[in-house]
Amino acid sequence: MKEHLLHRLTMVVTTRQSDSLFSRGRMLDEDKITKALDHATDLGAEYAEIRLVSETTNTASLKDGKLERAIPGQEVGVTMRILADGAWGVHSTSDIASIVDQVAPTLRLAKAVAARRSPSQVAVGLAEVPIIEDEIHWKSSKDVRDTDLDTRIEMMLAIDNEAKDHEKIVSTSTGWSDEHIHTELMTSEGMNRVWSFQRSLINGMVTARDGSDVVSYRMRHGGEGGLEVIESCDLGEMGRNARISALRLLGAERAPSGKMPLVADRDLTGVYIHEALGHPCEADLVAAGDSCLEGRLGQTIGSEICTVVDDPTMRGGYGCYPIDDEGVDTRPKNLIVNGVLTEYLNHRETAHRYDLDPNGGARAQDGLHHPLVRMSNTVIQGGTHQDLDELIEDIEFGVYACGSRGGQVDTGRGSFQFAAQEAWIIENGSLSRPVRDVSVSGMTLEILKNVDGLTRDAYLGAPGFCGKGQTVPVGDGGPLMRIREALVG
Numbered sequence: 001m002k003e004h005l006l007h008r009l010t011m012v013v014t015t016r017q018s019d020s021l022f023s024r025g026r027m028l029d030e031d032k033i034t035k036a037l038d039h040a041t042d043l044g045a046e047y048a049e050i051r052l053v054s055e056t057t058n059t060a061s062l063k064d065g066k067l068e069r070a071i072p073g074q075e076v077g078v079t080m081r082i083l084a085d086g087a088w089g090v091h092s093t094s095d096i097a098s099i100v101d102q103v104a105p106t107l108r109l110a111k112a113v114a115a116r117r118s119p120s121q122v123a124v125g126l127a128e129v130p131i132i133e134d135e136i137h138w139k140s141s142k143d144v145r146d147t148d149l150d151t152r153i154e155m156m157l158a159i160d161n162e163a164k165d166h167e168k169i170v171s172t173s174t175g176w177s178d179e180h181i182h183t184e185l186m187t188s189e190g191m192n193r194v195w196s197f198q199r200s201l202i203n204g205m206v207t208a209r210d211g212s213d214v215v216s217y218r219m220r221h222g223g224e225g226g227l228e229v230i231e232s233c234d235l236g237e238m239g240r241n242a243r244i245s246a247l248r249l250l251g252a253e254r255a256p257s258g259k260m261p262l263v264a265d266r267d268l269t270g271v272y273i274h275e276a277l278g279h280p281c282e283a284d285l286v287a288a289g290d291s292c293l294e295g296r297l298g299q300t301i302g303s304e305i306c307t308v309v310d311d312p313t314m315r316g317g318y319g320c321y322p323i324d325d326e327g328v329d330t331r332p333k334n335l336i337v338n339g340v341l342t343e344y345l346n347h348r349e350t351a352h353r354y355d356l357d358p359n360g361g362a363r364a365q366d367g368l369h370h371p372l373v374r375m376s377n378t379v380i381q382g383g384t385h386q387d388l389d390e391l392i393e394d395i396e397f398g399v400y401a402c403g404s405r406g407g408q409v410d411t412g413r414g415s416f417q418f419a420a421q422e423a424w425i426i427e428n429g430s431l432s433r434p435v436r437d438v439s440v441s442g443m444t445l446e447i448l449k450n451v452d453g454l455t456r457d458a459y460l461g462a463p464g465f466c467g468k469g470q471t472v473p474v475g476d477g478g479p480l481m482r483i484r485e486a487l488v489g
Contacts, residue, residue, distance in 0.1 A: 026194065027076070027096060028052050028184050036100040037188040040082050043107050047083040047126055049187040050099060051325060052076065053367030056145055056180040060152050063173050065160045070149055077367025082106045085114035086123025092368040122287075127351035127358050129328050131190045136322045138197035138315070140226025144178040147227050152176045155202060155230055159219075162239035163206045168250065169243060170214075171207040178226075183325070183367075191327045199318060199473060200229040201463060204239065208246040215436070217246040217421060218405075220462040223316045223475070245422055252434040255423060257489035261398035262440060263391055263453075263482045267461035268420055270476030271404040273308055274378050274466070276416040276444040278476075281310075281335050281343075282361075283350035284373040285411055292414030292444060293341060301341045302448030305383050308336040310345060312360060312376035317475035318463030319376040321363070326371055330360040335378075339448075347373050365470035372468060380478035383454025391453050391482045398426040399488050401438050403462075417441040441487050453482030 033050050040048035053076070060070040078099050079092040089110030091102045117123065156174040164172045182196040201222030208215050219242045221233045264272065280291040293301070312320050312330040324330060326348050333343050344354065347362035350373060362371035385391050392400065403421030410416070423438040424431040461477035 026184065027054060027182075028078075028186065030186070030192070032100050033186045036103050037186065040103045040107060041188050043104065045082045045084050045107055045110075045188065046086075047188055048081070048103075049185065049191070049326075050078060050080050051364075051367065052078040052096065052184045053364075054182040055366060058144070058147070058152070058176070058178050060149065060156070060176040061174065062153070062156045062160055064171060065157065065164065067153060070152075075366070079364075079367055079370060080106050081370060082110050083124060083126065084110035086125065087111070087114035087117060088124060088370075089113065090370050094368070122353060124349055125352040126348040127356070129326070129348060129358055132327065132329075133190070133192040135194040137195065138224070138322055140198045140228065142227035142231070143180075144198050144200055144226040145180055147178070151227070155235055156204075158235035159202070159204045159239035162236045163204060163243045165240075166208075166243055166247060168208050168210055168247060169206060170209045172204065174204040175202070177201045177222075183323070185325070185327045187327065193323055193327045195323045197224060197322060198226050199224055200226060201318070202230050202233070202235070204242060206239075206242045206246045208250050210250045213250055215246055215249040217242050217249065220464070222463040223318050223460075224320045225316060229316070248434050249422055249436050252422070252436040255399065255435040255438040255488065256425070259485050259487055261395045261426070261482065261484060262486040262488060263388070263395075263398065263400045263426065263480060264440075265400070265402040265461075265480060266459065266477045267403045268401050268418065268440075269380060269478040269481040270378070270461040271407070271418060272416070272447070273380050273478060274375060274474065274476040275407065275409045275418070276414075277308060277335070277448065278310065278345075278375045278378045279409060280411045280414065280444065281341075281345050282373040282375070283344040283346040283354060283356075286344060287350055287353060290412045292412060293344075296341050297344065299341055300339050301445050302336060302339040303451040304339040305454055306336055306339050306448060306451055307334070307381040308378065309334055309381065310361075310375050310378045314377045314460070314475070317377035317460050319378075319472070319474035321376065324360040324362040324371070325364045326358075326362040328358050328360045328362065330376070333359050333361070345373050345375060347371055363472050365472055369470050372470060374468065374472055375466060375474055375476075377460060377475035379458055379460065379476065380454070380481065382456045382458035382479040385453050385455045385480075385482075387455060388480055391455060391480055392426050392431070393429040395426045396428060399435070399438060400424045400426055400431060401440060414444040415442070416444060439489050441489070447483055447486060450484040450486070451481060452484045455479040
């Protein structure tokens with residue numbers, strides 16, 4: 001979509017978007033879709049589905065306190081999947097009416113793919129699931145579609161005004177994103193489900209300069225829900241904390257390097273659990289031979305104090321959803337219980353391959369993409385330590401690392417490297433001085449076995465996005481986590 005620059009802070013969206021027929025009511029013609037699915041079965045399909053996703057979105061951003069862009073949008077996509085001869089045929093379009101005419105071509109595609117399957121490739125099968133007809137709508141107390149642009153700008157300015165309040169702050173940027181997602185799914189098995197929910201997100205970045213020394217600090221807040229999600233955050237404090245962190249990084253020394261004890265805040269803990277552990281738990285990566293956890297179900301892979309849950313039912317989490325994109329009810333998935341790998345994330349295809357119960361792990365980016373096995377809200381559960389002070393009291397020299405600036409993960413080898421946003425040296429049981437440019441690397445399973453302390457309070461950190469050929473919103477977090485020995489550099 002072409003971005004249009006808007007130059008007046010006073011511009012207001014005057015239409016009440018929540019009254020739009022685009023995102024309310026049924027959009028698929030049930031009779032026509034039923035006939036199309038029956039036609040697919042008559043032609044020899046083992047399974048067929050049609051899934052529609054309608055998204056009402058709003059994005060906006062400020063640069064140095066001035067409106068840079070504001071883009072309301074409405075998008076719709078519909079995807080047909082047909083399984084024939086153990087292979088998928090997929091057709092996606094934004095033309096809803098045309099989808100019923102694509103049965104025969106999509107079936108031919110599936111058969112063509114099947115004919116080219118190599119002897120080493122496994123034919124696709126689907127695990128059985130309950131056949132449900134219903135509607136589930138997670139309603140927000142303050143529908144984001146009723147929020148005008150002035151309100152969005154006011155909230156972004158609340159961050160900006162505090163974030164820029166120092167002569168060494170040379171640039172600020174803030175962003176807003178909200179969406180209402182409406183999904184309809186009908187299948188040849190008789191599944192007929194409709195669901196909807198909302199997400200809201202506000203974010204920012206502060207850049208500080210002292211001579212040639214330039215640093216940046218990022219911040220995010222959001223979750224499932226409407227305007228109330230943003231209103232629940234002290235936005236001024238969020239901007240103020242980002243400013244303080246950026247200025248602190250300006251004066252921070254370079255991080256030490258070597259093997260040492262590491263304490264991670266809940267944001268960095270969450271990133272580790274998501275990237276280094278969550279992805280290897282995705283059963284499609286296991287099936288592809290790209291997971292260090294292949295064949296390890298039922299084995300001890302970490303410290304007995306480690307229990308990890310992926311939970312799309314965690315209301316308020318940025319990665320939650322009521323029904324997965326194959327129409328399967330969501331539930332918490334206990335990936336690790338007391339150090340033992342107990343469950344893979346799966347969808348119907350991988351559940352069938354490994355003779356598992358489907359657990360609601362199928363997610364698609366939108367209505368134009370087919371579902372993949374994905375995480376939702378992934379959290380390591382809390383432990384027994386009271387707080388940070390108790391975690392570090394017996395550490396002679398180590399690092400306390402906070403937040404994440406990205407990193408790399410090799411799911412097959414089980415290796416990772418992450419960079420923290422900020423950090424402190426731990427000396428003689430206390431935080432002594434800030435450091436910067438901290439990276440943490442190692443082998444996933446070694447680190448997991450070296451976890452020897454967790455605080456009691458575990459909850460989600462900053463919201464994020466996960467890329468796996470498709471981008472989906474996710475949440476991750478946990479308690480403060482102590483690792484007996486990690487490679488810091």
